[in-house]
Amino acid sequence: MNSEMVISLAERGIYTTLLISGPLLILALVIGLVVSIFQATTQIQEQTLAFIPKIVAVLLGLVFFGPWMLSQMVQFAADIFNNLNVMVG
DSSP: OOHHHHHHHHHHHHHHHHHHHHHHHHHHHHHHHHHHHHHHHHTOOOGGGGHHHHHHHHHHHHHHHHHHHHHHHHHHHHHHHHTHHHHHO
């Protein structure tokens, strides 16, 4: 296993991680922004108000994006296990 293979594997791992976590992070960011705008317009300064909508949105996002996320993770792991003999030996 040479350095190019290690860099390629690390690049694919980081890309897969960003691809999997991206939709939930964007969803939490958008909900947080909407709640912050709501708090600013109504002058409600409750700190815990932002957490409940984010938690609900991320849980709904997990339900919606969960099967796709799982298939991406399984595909990445299967690619690694299928090429294990090339990587090790």
